[in-house]
Amino acid sequence: MNVRSSRPARLARATIAEVRENHLTFMAGSLAFYAFVSLVPLFVLAFVAASVVGGEAFATRITDLLESTLTESARDLLADVLTDSSGQTGASAIGLVTLLWSGLKLFRGLDIAFDAVYGVRRPKSLLAQLRDGAIVLLGVGLAVGVIVVTGAAFALFPTIPYVEDFHPLLLVVGLSLTFLPLYYFLPDVDVSMVEVLPGTVLAALGWTVTEFAFQFYVAYAGQYAAYGVIGGVLLVLIWLYYSALVLLLGAVVNVVFAGRSTHLGDERAPLDDSRSADTTPDGGRWRW
Numbered sequence: 067m068n069v070r071s072s073r074p075a076r077l078a079r080a081t082i083a084e085v086r087e088n089h090l091t092f093m094a095g096s097l098a099f100y101a102f103v104s105l106v107p108l109f110v111l112a113f114v115a116a117s118v119v120g121g122e123a124f125a126t127r128i129t130d131l132l133e134s135t136l137t138e139s140a141r142d143l144l145a146d147v148l149t150d151s152s153g154q155t156g157a158s159a160i161g162l163v164t165l166l167w168s169g170l171k172l173f174r175g176l177d178i179a180f181d182a183v184y185g186v187r188r189p190k191s192l193l194a195q196l197r198d199g200a201i202v203l204l205g206v207g208l209a210v211g212v213i214v215v216t217g218a219a220f221a222l223f224p225t226i227p228y229v230e231d232f233h234p235l236l237l238v239v240g241l242s243l244t245f246l247p248l249y250y251f252l253p254d255v256d257v258s259m260v261e262v263l264p265g266t267v268l269a270a271l272g273w274t275v276t277e278f279a280f281q282f283y284v285a286y287a288g289q290y291a292a293y294g295v296i297g298g299v300l301l302v303l304i305w306l307y308y309s310a311l312v313l314l315l316g317a318v319v320n321v322v323f324a325g326r327s328t329h330l331g332d333e334r335a336p337l338d339d340s341r342s343a344d345t346t347p348d349g350g351r352w353r354w
Contacts, residue, residue, distance in 0.1 A: 080322045080329040081315075087329075088182040090314045097175050097310035101206065102303055104168035172206065173199040176313075177252065183317045184326065186254040198252055205248035212240040213277050234274055241270035245313075249320060261324045265316030272312030280305045 085091070177198050181187075249262035249269075283301065321327050 094311035098306035265320035269316035
């Protein structure tokens with residue numbers, strides 16, 4: 067009886083110990099910075115390309131849809147980029163270079179963090195690095211896309227009864243489906259789908275909470291808009307920091323709940339470290 071009652075406490079202590087040992091708060095700060103300088107040009111490039119086709123009406127529609135997500139100064143800046151031809155050209159050129167550099171840094175940072183959490187020390191092959199890079203870029207990009215698309219979709223149908231009640235649920239489900247491949251393929255050890263579910267759900271819930279907290283601030287803290295664009299940038303960086311921390315915390319939860327943590331003592335399960343960095347799917351990856 068005492069063993070069962072103390073198990074949650076041991077899991078919590080092991081989780082905290084893993085976060086401290088692997089310096090995940092520091093890694094989250096690095097990921098937040100690279101996510102900011104990679105996702106911003108990505109969205110700008112997408113908006114610029116679409117505004118060339120849709121014109122000023124498209125730019126106005128986009129800024130209206132993002133009213134609950136961006137601060138007023140950020141919306142004005144986005145509108146200028148979308149409607150001004152010189153701004154479109156400059157944003158496209160700079161955005162491509164910045165996106166490539168920061169995207170690679172984002173992938174590398176997340177890959178190093180997962181290796182540290184899972185205790186992997188061996189080098190990866192070029193093929194494995196390219197595969198993981200694609201997973202990270204697609205996973206993080208799709209996750210942010212899910213947030214934007216769901217917010218815009220519900221903004222288009224505000225008169226439907228109880229539509230806002232389904233927004234958090236749909237966001238959690240969408241983020242869970244997006245994060246599941248990331249937590250399954252990115253670790254350089256043999257894991258199962260069931261094993262990565264706790265961290266996947268935790269990350270989805272965490273991102274949903276941070277997203278609604280961000281929207282709440284934008285909607286009800288307009289008196290702090292005196293800082294202008296700088297305040298908006300700082301707010302986005304803080305949001306990205308906590309989002310990155312939640313993402314890494316999901317990996318830690320998977321490690322602890324699977325018994326892979328060294329801080330669990332006798333409860334620690336033996337690690338299956340037989341998988342090499344370039345193992346193919348027929349080498350046991352599709353394990354449930």
